Amino acid sequence: xxxxxxxxxxxxxxxxxxxxxxxxxxxxxxxxxxxxxxxxxxxxxxxxxxxxxxxxxxxxxxxxxxxxxxxxxxxxxxxxxxxxxxxxxxxxxxxxxxxxxxxxxxxxxxxxxxxxxxxxxxxxxxxxxxxxxxxxxxxxxxxxxxxxxxxxxxxxxxxxxxxxxxxxxxxxxxxxxxxxxxxxxxxxxxxxxxxxxxxxxxxxxxxxxxxxxxxxxxxxxxxxxxxxxxxxxxxxxxxxxxxxxxxxxxxxxxxxxxxxxxxxxxxxxxxxxxxxxxxxxxx
Amino acid sequence: xxxxxxxxxxxxxxxxxxxxxxxxxxxxxxxxxxxxxxxxxxxxxxxxxxxxxxxxxxxxxxxxxxxxxxxxxxxxxxxxxxxxxxxxxxxxxxxxxxxxxxxxxxxxxxxxxxxxxxxxxxxxxxxxxxxxxxxxxxxxxxxxxxxxxxxxxxxxxxx
Numbered sequence: 001x002x003x004x005x006x007x008x009x010x011x012x013x014x015x016x017x018x019x020x021x022x023x024x025x026x027x028x029x030x031x032x033x034x035x036x037x038x039x040x041x042x043x044x045x046x047x048x049x050x051x052x053x054x055x056x057x058x059x060x061x062x063x064x065x066x067x068x069x070x071x072x073x074x075x076x077x078x079x080x081x082x083x084x085x086x087x088x089x090x091x092x093x094x095x096x097x098x099x100x101x102x103x104x105x106x107x108x109x110x111x112x113x114x115x116x117x118x119x120x121x122x123x124x125x126x127x128x129x130x131x132x133x134x135x136x137x138x139x140x141x142x143x144x145x146x147x148x149x150x151x152x153x154x155x156x157x158x159x160x161x162x163x164x165x166x167x168x169x170x171x172x173x174x175x176x177x178x179x180x181x182x183x184x185x186x187x188x189x190x191x192x193x194x195x196x197x198x199x200x201x202x203x204x205x206x207x208x209x210x211x212x213x214x215x216x217x218x219x220x221x222x223x224x225x226x227x228x229x230x231x232x233x234x235x236x237x238x239x240x241x242x243x244x245x246x247x248x249x250x251x252x253x254x255x256x257x258x259x260x261x262x263x264x265x266x267x268x269x270x271x272x273x274x275x276x277x278x279x280x281x282x283x
Numbered sequence: 284x285x286x287x288x289x290x291x292x293x294x295x296x297x298x299x300x301x302x303x304x305x306x307x308x309x310x311x312x313x314x315x316x317x318x319x320x321x322x323x324x325x326x327x328x329x330x331x332x333x334x335x336x337x338x339x340x341x342x343x344x345x346x347x348x349x350x351x352x353x354x355x356x357x358x359x360x361x362x363x364x365x366x367x368x369x370x371x372x373x374x375x376x377x378x379x380x381x382x383x384x385x386x387x388x389x390x391x392x393x394x395x396x397x398x399x400x401x402x403x404x405x406x407x408x409x410x411x412x413x414x415x416x417x418x419x420x421x422x423x424x425x426x427x428x429x430x431x432x433x434x435x436x437x438x439x440x441x442x
Contacts, residue, residue, distance in 0.1 A: 001326065007285045008304035008350050030351075037307075037346045038327040050304065054351060078340065102416025104331065104394065107340035108347060189415045 003040035010052040014059070014138055014167060017051055022140060022163050024049040029165060031074060031113025034105050059112070059167060064089055070136075070170045073112020077124075078103065080111055089173040092131065092180040092200045092213075096123040099182055102190045116166045118151075118158045118222065121192040123182065124169075125152060126223035130198050130215035133171035139164035152222040175211070177203040179282025181274040184217075185266050187257070193218050194258045195266035197226075197246075197274035201233070203282045209233050214271060219252040219263050229271055239279060243272035289353040293318065294362025302349045309333040309344035311352075312359055320360035320389045324418075331417035334390035335359050341397045360389040363396060371437035372396060372430070381430030383421035391417050395431055399438060405431070 008030075011017040021027050028047035030036060031054075039045040053059055059074035062083050069089045071080060080086050081097040100106055100114065100123050114124040115135060128135070129148045136145050137160050151158050160166055174180075184196035195218040202211035212230040215223050228249070232242035252263040290299045293316060300315055309326075312318040312335070322332040326345045333344040336358040364370040369377065372392050382388045391414070398405060398413040405413065410431045411424075419427060 002310070003305045003307070003348075005303070005305050008287060008348070010350070010353075030348075033348065033351065034328065034343075034346055037348070040305075041327045041345075050348075052351060102331075103397070103413070104334055104341040104343055104416045105328065105346075107337070108342050189412065 001041050001043060003037065004043060004046050006040075006047055007049045008052065009049065010055045012055050012057060014056055014165060017053060017056055017165055018139060018163065020049070020051045021165065025162075027051055029053060029116070031116070032076065032108045032110040033113075034101065034109040035113065035117045035119065053112075053165070062086060064173070067173055068170055069093075069173050070168050071111050072168050073110060073116075073166050075111045077106040077109045077111060077114070081106060090127075090131075090171050091174060091178075092182070092198065093124075093127050093171065095180055095182045096127045096198060099123050099184055099193075099196070105190075111169050112166045115151075115169050116158060116160060118153075118156050119192070120155060120220055120222050121196070121218040122223075123196070123198065123217065126196075126198050126215040126217045128169060128171060129223045129225050130213040131171045131200065132213070133169065135160075135166050136168040136170065137161075137164045137166050143167075145170075149225070155221040157222075174200065175202055177205075177282050178211075179203070179278040179280065181277035181281065183270045183274040183277065185270060195219055195252075195263050195270055197267075197270035199271075199274035199278040201275070201278040201282050203279075207283065208236070209279075214246075214274065216246065216250070216267055216271065219250045219267050224250060226267075226271060229275070233275060239272050239275035243268050243275060246271035287350045287353075289349055291349070291352050291354070292356045294358060300349075304348060304350050306349045307345050308335070308337075308347040308349050308352050308357070311349040312344060312357070318359050318361050322386055322389055324386065329418070330387070331390045331394065332387050334393045334417065336393060336397065341394055358393075360392055363392065372399075372434045375430040375433035375437055376427075379426055379430040379433050381422065381427045387417060387419045387421075391419070391427060395434060398431070399434060403438065404435060407432075 027049040030050040030052045059072045061072040063070040180200045184193035200213040212233040214226040228245040246267040247264040328346040
């Protein structure tokens, strides 16, 4: 269908954007629109006002802050995917971006938009969660940061308050001897995954794992960090052993695409493959 | 609700119109400018039939509001070649029977144009990956992949 009727503003500053958001209780932020416009077309969302962030100054940047990489919310996914700084500082993000939709989606989709949309099967929220990143938000009462573990609250829900705008996404930069992998099981490339695992491991000089990050997508109402698997890997468990812990604490739903049991099985399979590949690429 | 003045350069011609916020770029191209090569099927970003170039990059015209495209440069299938001559990608589709009903073809042609500009000599795997965002319900894709390979050689690549 066509989107329903709504009003539209395209402010040029964060302050004006917050004012516009505050002016209408049914206002919604428009980033790249690659998730929101389909929701409008399906009439699943019916905002009375869209506040487009595309012309806001200062939201499109990739900033190397040494031990952290800060990416402006309106940075297009395709730009980040091709950016040499992102490739060097956060290769897991580049690998994840290749799994986001299709090139025609990534040309318009934004880093911040995808994280704020918080789809449980989407890659970018899971990257931020896996790496222990955080987001920067601004609202009427000022700026604050939200740690990734506190950000995702449920299906398409975050702890970003009404009237607040996500302005940047921050992830720790990867260190030496770091390996990474993204493994997804999907019916077709570019589809949302039935289940996926995003993994980053760091080795010390002796080859022991000293830092482990693993997040799973498609297995709950939000991206899930696999703490039990991470602990096992840090304790010296092999990928095969550690991955058996992946279903711990998960209770994915069944739907037309996959049963709950199948998704739990895939949690183990994708975790094992992601851990194995990450280990190989770190070595 | 509200009308908004937009100026968009479409196939090299500047177009200024007043549009409602809800009007997608695909409907703007088809209904306001009569550029009907941009096809609309799913209208929620899955099928790729409405693929156009926005500032030189492929995008779904059904997932972009016209107001978002204000100030942009848009290229549709009509703008890809001059006059009645077929471009190399269109020639390749013709030569290799890359279309049956033809509904999806404009989107494929624009996707392939960007793909080959980025990577003039794609492998078969890269071609299949690159076509992943466009659906065809007739051909089974085999003939479209062959058309891309034909287009590579018509464009002087493939060596």
